Amino acid sequence: MGKLEGKVAFITGAARGQGRAHAVLMAREGADIAALDICRDLPYPRYSLAMRSDLEETVRQVREYGRQALELVADVRDSAAMAAAVEKTIATFGHIDILICNAGIADMALTWDITEEWWDMMLDVNLKGYWLAVKYVVPRMLAQGTGGSIVMTSSVAGLRGEPGMAHYCASKWGVVGLANSLAHELAPHHITVNTLHPTAVDTDIITGMAQAADMATEDLVEFIRHGNALPVKLIDVEDVAKAALWLVSGEARYVTGQKLNIDAGRMLK
Ligand SMILES: NC(=O)c1ccc[n+]([C@@H]2O[C@H](COP(=O)([O-])OP(=O)(O)OC[C@H]3O[C@@H](n4cnc5c(N)ncnc54)[C@H](O)[C@@H]3O)[C@@H](O)[C@H]2O)c1
Numbered sequence: 001m002g003k004l005e006g007k008v009a010f011i012t013g014a015a016r017g018q019g020r021a022h023a024v025l026m027a028r029e030g031a032d033i034a035a036l037d038i039c040r041d042l043p044y045p046r047y048s049l050a051m052r053s054d055l056e057e058t059v060r061q062v063r064e065y066g067r068q069a070l071e072l073v074a075d076v077r078d079s080a081a082m083a084a085a086v087e088k089t090i091a092t093f094g095h096i097d098i099l100i101c102n103a104g105i106a107d108m109a110l111t112w113d114i115t116e117e118w119w120d121m122m123l124d125v126n127l128k129g130y131w132l133a134v135k136y137v138v139p140r141m142l143a144q145g146t147g148g149s150i151v152m153t154s155s156v157a158g159l160r161g162e163p164g165m166a167h168y169c170a171s172k173w174g175v176v177g178l179a180n181s182l183a184h185e186l187a188p189h190h191i192t193v194n195t196l197h198p199t200a201v202d203t204d205i206i207t208g209m210a211q212a213a214d215m216a217t218e219d220l221v222e223f224i225r226h227g228n229a230l231p232v233k234l235i236d237v238e239d240v241a242k243a244a245l246w247l248v249s250g251e252a253r254y255v256t257g258q259k260l261n262i263d264a265g266r267m268l269k
Contacts, residue, residue: 016058076125202236206224
């Protein structure tokens with residue numbers, strides 16, 4: 001029997017990268033999946049986001065494990081769309097036990113070169129988007145009265161500053177404040193709230209950031225490698241998904257308000 005048998009996970013940014021890895025691993029462990037993604041490009045960041053075919057691929061992989069998958073196309077910044085996505089999930093599955101706030105964007109520019117439009121977009125997607133998911137999912141979890149688990153993907157950039165990433169760092173530090181406050185509020189209801197802090201992960205964000213910084217991807221990866229204490233260039237999406245799985249499985253039922261670094265020792269340096 002899987003670790004998440006009978007559970008439903010609502011995952012944002014599920015079309016590719018880490019979001020897909022969360023969806024597939026949780027499905028392997030028995031969860032049904034509500035997979036949400038924007039499936040179109042935005043004016044910012046300066047790289048392409050996932051497309052509908054990516055979300056369909058996630059859904060296909062979830063179903064391969066014999067689990068149900070609900071495909072949800074929504075922008076996490078859009079309050080009405082997020083409310084509707086949560087409603088549809090409840091109408092389909094009847095409950096939500098796990099929330100993974102993961103949809104995010106990144107970019108690189110010196111702090112004074114960041115435009116107001118870029119600043120607002122970064123904070124809206126990476127922070128307001130997480131809050132909106134919480135705003136609509138949490139009342140459902142409370143009404144169910146059966147506890148729950150919330151995991152928010154922050155970053156090493158949510159633990160320290162990074163040159164050329166002030167708006168990204170501000171959003172990821174903000175996620176920690178959101179998660180920690182929520183952990184206090186939800187503890188009496190047996191709902192845990194934790195943040196993940198990965199070092200660089202091998203996803204499209206890395207090529208996207210290199211593109212934005214006008215760098216060769218190999219040069220950016222080399223720069224990243226020097227920051228990791230363990231000898232690894234980029235960690236895999238599964239490394240992050242396994243950490244999230246532990247947090248949402250019964251094995252971590254008394255773990256809340258924690259910041260879990262999956263950082264190849266980056267914070268040691
Ligand atoms: N890749 C890394 O090095 C790294 C490191 C630390 C933290 N993170 C964080 O991990 C999370 C996942 O990123 P990833 O590495 O899988 O990158 P990714 O670009 O492959 O995945 C991000 C997903 O979010 C979706 N998305 C973006 N904006 C959206 C919006 N407004 N509404 C709905 N969906 C939207 C994209 O379409 C995409 O599918 C992000 O929050 C990111 O900041 C990434």
